[in-house]
Amino acid sequence: MHQAALTIDPALPVSTVDPRLFGSFVEHMGRCVYTGIYEPGHPQADADGFRRDVADLVRELGVPILRYPGGNFVSGYNWEDGIGPRDQRPRRLDLAWRSIESNQVGVDDFVGWCKGVGSAPMMAVNLGTRGVDAARTLLEYCNHPSGTYWSDLRRSNGSPEPYGVKLWCLGNEMDGPWQIGHKTAGEYARLAAETAKAMRRVDPSIELAACGSSHQRMPTFGGWEATVLEETYDLVDYISLHSYYEEVGGDRDSFLARAVDFDRFIEAVVATCDHVRATGRHTKRINLSVDEWNVWFQSRFPGEENLAWGEAPRLIEDTYSVTDAVVVGNLLISLLRHADRVKIGCLAQLVNVIAPIRSEPGGTAWRQTIFHPFALTSKYGRGTVLRTEATGPTHETPEQGEVPILDVTAVRDDESGAVTLFAVNRDQRSELQCEVDLRACPGLVSGEHVAISDADPDAVNTGTANGPDRFAGDDPVNRRPQLMEWAIGKGYDLYRPGTGKLLVPGEKISWDQHIHAVGEEVTGGSEIGIWFYKKGEEPKKRSYLIGFTGIDRTKMLDIPPNSMAMTEGFTVLKENALIENFQPHFHLRGKSMQVEAILPDGSRQIISYVGNFNFNWMTNYIYDDDAAPLLPKGTVIHVSAWYDNTKANKNNPDPDQWVGYGDRTVDEMAHAWMNVVYFNDAEYKELLAERKAKAVKTTDNEKQQ
Ligand code: AHR
Numbered sequence: 001m002h003q004a005a006l007t008i009d010p011a012l013p014v015s016t017v018d019p020r021l022f023g024s025f026v027e028h029m030g031r032c033v034y035t036g037i038y039e040p041g042h043p044q045a046d047a048d049g050f051r052r053d054v055a056d057l058v059r060e061l062g063v064p065i066l067r068y069p070g071g072n073f074v075s076g077y078n079w080e081d082g083i084g085p086r087d088q089r090p091r092r093l094d095l096a097w098r099s100i101e102s103n104q105v106g107v108d109d110f111v112g113w114c115k116g117v118g119s120a121p122m123m124a125v126n127l128g129t130r131g132v133d134a135a136r137t138l139l140e141y142c143n144h145p146s147g148t149y150w151s152d153l154r155r156s157n158g159s160p161e162p163y164g165v166k167l168w169c170l171g172n173e174m175d176g177p178w179q180i181g182h183k184t185a186g187e188y189a190r191l192a193a194e195t196a197k198a199m200r201r202v203d204p205s206i207e208l209a210a211c212g213s214s215h216q217r218m219p220t221f222g223g224w225e226a227t228v229l230e231e232t233y234d235l236v237d238y239i240s241l242h243s244y245y246e247e248v249g250g251d252r253d254s255f256l257a258r259a260v261d262f263d264r265f266i267e268a269v270v271a272t273c274d275h276v277r278a279t280g281r282h283t284k285r286i287n288l289s290v291d292e293w294n295v296w297f298q299s300r301f302p303g304e305e306n307l308a309w310g311e312a313p314r315l316i317e318d319t320y321s322v323t324d325a326v327v328v329g330n331l332l333i334s335l336l337r338h339a340d341r342v343k344i345g346c347l348a349q350l351v352n353v354i355a356p357i358r359s360e361p362g363g364t365a366w367r368q369t370i371f372h373p374f375a376l377t378s379k380y381g382r383g384t385v386l387r388t389e390a391t392g393p394t395h396e397t398p399e400q401g402e403v404p405i406l407d408v409t410a411v412r413d414d415e416s417g418a419v420t421l422f423a424v425n426r427d428q429r430s431e432l433q434c435e436v437d438l439r440a441c442p443g444l445v446s447g448e449h450v451a452i453s454d455a456d457p458d459a460v461n462t463g464t465a466n467g468p469d470r471f472a473g474d475d476p477v478n479r480r481p482q483l484m485e486w487a488i489g490k491g492y493d494l495y496r497p498g499t500g501k502l503l504v505p506g507e508k509i510s511w512d513q514h515i516h517a518v519g520e521e522v523t524g525g526s527e528i529g530i531w532f533y534k535k536g537e538e539p540k541k542r543s544y545l546i547g548f549t550g551i552d553r554t555k556m557l558d559i560p561p562n563s564m565a566m567t568e569g570f571t572v573l574k575e576n577a578l579i580e581n582f583q584p585h586f587h588l589r590g591k592s593m594q595v596e597a598i599l600p601d602g603s604r605q606i607i608s609y610v611g612n613f614n615f616n617w618m619t620n621y622i623y624d625d626d627a628a629p630l631l632p633k634g635t636v637i638h639v640s641a642w643y644d645n646t647k648a649n650k651n652n653p654d655p656d657q658w659v660g661y662g663d664r665t666v667d668e669m670a671h672a673w674m675n676v677v678y679f680n681d682a683e684y685k686e687l688l689a690e691r692k693a694k695a696v697k698t699t700d701n702e703k704q705q
Pocket of ligand 1: 027029070071072073172173214292348349
């Protein structure tokens, strides 16, 4: 295991975080809008045709701004096509994505929806096929109160109040030859300056982002930014940059370290801005708008020119893995680290198209793996970024060279003083332990630790699951999707009627077999038996296998030779739960295990105890229906474990050995395997009442006898 260390000092702030760092992007592309956020006729559609299930996930994701309507799409878009009665809106060819645009969603629809999901629009204007005039009329339509042609048109279209759109993009990726209306740096710089001038006259309170480079490998990168800023410096607030990453040729080490490249890109753009500031004798600073970033497997995209014409086609619907989620988490750390200059960020895109949220037409909506690091960072990454000084191991990667294995940043919530650390382990082969020096933060105690991980780095979430996601970063302990654990001598697991494990179509079952050498050649054999519910019968509840830990410090055990030892571990139940069974798990030195429930009111119940553990005959104790512990959320499961490393333990191969944590049979571990079923508050109350009623009846019957 790698060891790293870091120091946090609140006296070393980097910058406050602009919440708009956690924005996303809705483009009229593929199925982001149509059958993504908008699908009239869907069972979840609201009166305006927007999907409620998708909107709920957008709220949960936490995106304060949403860039709209493109992307490459905006460079051929007539915004006027998307306003007024829906049945009169024209159908047009979208040349960017070879699609038919029905215009059923336009600026009014989007702004209304955006407000409903708690976001603000970041509007892009078309500087490809159009220019100053279309930009200033769109702004007048959106932000001017009333009494002019465009503002009154908005009012007659049903929006009496101005939208007050604050953030505007001056075109999209104008440096890219793929862009409709692509321009040289000089041509774009002039047009951007004139458009900015006109827009500021319509509404001086707006903020403007000029187009920077579409990626760092553009041949014009650097020079483009300098030319554009020399022309627009005093007229704009931000310069944009776009960056997408993918794993190339199976080089996962480099992929996991792509944030190093992202850091470099950001720092190069900052340097260019400051160079123009110096040479132009300007006082203000230009900040950065990273208004498209994500993991995108671009090498799998056939290119827009090879697409067949279609309406809301399935375009770049990348399915993200656990590895992709780690990379996204690291890119978020990079954005936070540069919060002094990066003020705007847009995860591209929001739904279906390289997106954290997926939806099926007429079907479900679900969170992809990358949803989880994003939602967590958006939730906890608000406040002040603190400088973190980390020391730790590095490793060599083919693309990024030597990189630190730990990447980390810290954000202090300025109201509560709570500090959240965001960290990734870039090494796929080894775990990483990190000591945090909090001496500069008196009073700070460690609170919650949320780990996003999965045993399978290629695992993905699929929309076929009707239960919670396989990869739910917010709770890998309580909702681990493990089928079962088997150990020597164990009989079986029993799921009560209406409960079971979830196996979705196409899902892989992976086996993790722990085999111990016995000094002779033997043939191993494993079989698995699964009983399926009959077709049409749907179990109501999913059962989760939890290994409640009996060790306080993750994977740290110290059992000296010829001695007894004891450890204990604590796990909080985040939901109301019914515990089905108890299967203590140790290796050769295990002696006894006790499981205690500490209820939210402070009362304690011993829910199981095994005093004479035998590694060669591990028993699974299944509770009777009425004895299965039913516990309210907030209950702490306290597991105490005792070890016997003396010669009195008949299973002990060598009492003179020191024993630590590990998977080998001669190493040790301690946890209580328990199957758990969760209940919402109403279900829990009902079950509790049933139990009480039964208990009263039993007592009455006993009295009568
Ligand atoms: O997000 C997909 C596309 O990527 C956008 O339309 C474009 O701006 C970028 O090249």
